[in-house]
Amino acid sequence: MIEISNVTKSYNNISNAVENLNLTINDGEIFGFLGPNGAGKTTTIKMITGIIAQDKGEIKINGINTKERPIESKKQFAFVPDSPDMFLRLKGLEYINFMADIYEVPKAIRKDRIEKLAERFDMASALGDKIQTYSHGMRQKIVIMGALIHDPSVWILDEPLTGLDPKSSFVLKEMMKEHANSGKTVFFSTHVLEVAEKLCDRVAIINKGKILFCGTLEEMKDHFKENSSLENMFLEMTENE
Numbered sequence: 527m528i529e530i531s532n533v534t535k536s537y538n539n540i541s542n543a544v545e546n547l548n549l550t551i552n553d554g555e556i557f558g559f560l561g562p563n564g565a566g567k568t569t570t571i572k573m574i575t576g577i578i579a580q581d582k583g584e585i586k587i588n589g590i591n592t593k594e595r596p597i598e599s600k601k602q603f604a605f606v607p608d609s610p611d612m613f614l615r616l617k618g619l620e621y622i623n624f625m626a627d628i629y630e631v632p633k634a635i636r637k638d639r640i641e642k643l644a645e646r647f648d649m650a651s652a653l654g655d656k657i658q659t660y661s662h663g664m665r666q667k668i669v670i671m672g673a674l675i676h677d678p679s680v681w682i683l684d685e686p687l688t689g690l691d692p693k694s695s696f697v698l699k700e701m702m703k704e705h706a707n708s709g710k711t712v713f714f715s716t717h718v719l720e721v722a723e724k725l726c727d728r729v730a731i732i733n734k735g736k737i738l739f740c741g742t743l744e745e746m747k748d749h750f751k752e753n754s755s756l757e758n759m760f761l762e763m764t765e766n767e
């Protein structure tokens with residue numbers, strides 16, 4: 527569970543990148559965070575994950591305040607950032623072991639998890655190669671594998687499907703569903719509306735740092751006239767700003 531209360535962030539003290547944001551992401555749901563480029567999605571995710579600090583407000587992950595107990599709160603989640611270009615000089619397996627070390631995953635458990643993740647993402651034969659040699663999609667997959675190695679209850683994914691090939695995208699979406707169905711939490715951002723339409727239990731739409739809508743897709747459809755596609759609704763919402 528993620529609870530965001532009255533969170534505000536400004537990069538320049540002039541305008542707010544995120545303004546008075548309130549969101550609760552419940553256990554057992556896939557929650558889509560939608561918005562156009564520059565809306566404030568990544569800023570919000572960076573605050574949830576403690577990469578940057580909010581100016582105001584409070585964030586709790588599984589009830590743990592991210593500012594008061596940063597290490598405990600970080601143990602609760604997996605984070606997949608929007609750019610997978612990191613630790614390029616490590617081999618895939620070295621990177622995953624590095625992540626497993628940080629999160630103190632016991633050696634016996636980790637081997638099994640690595641095998642399962644590698645198999646699902648079709649990465650077994652690439653684990654011995656340097657990440658530098660990976661395609662964008664493979665880099666994305668190794669970052670996801672590293673993020674999931676400690677099997678956290680909360681998944682936080684920033685544009686996770688961008689750059690994945692159709693098969694990997696399918697696999698990740700299946701894993702997101704399984705995770706939510708097992709009573710755990712999936713929070714991801716996207717500007718690809720079709721993805722949200724098929725995958726999410728609930729969505730929030732953010733534009734210019736403010737939440738324009740939060741609810742189920744059904745509610746959203748009711749809210750923005752019947753029979754119009756999510757894309758139309760989305761355009762309507764952002765145009766009215």
Ligand SMILES: Nc1ncnc2c1ncn2[C@@H]1O[C@H](COP(=O)(O)OP(=O)(O)O)[C@@H](O)[C@H]1O
Binds near residue numbers: 537562566567569
């Ligand atoms: N490091 C930064 N310094 C200054 N402004 C930033 C920084 N990161 C993001 N912004 C600004 O904050 C706003 C929200 O950006 P961001 O959260 O990255 O949006 P999104 O992820 O929805 O595309 C944009 O106006 C962007 O230009």
Ligand SMILES: [Mg+2]
Binds near residue numbers: 568
């Ligand atoms: Mg972003």
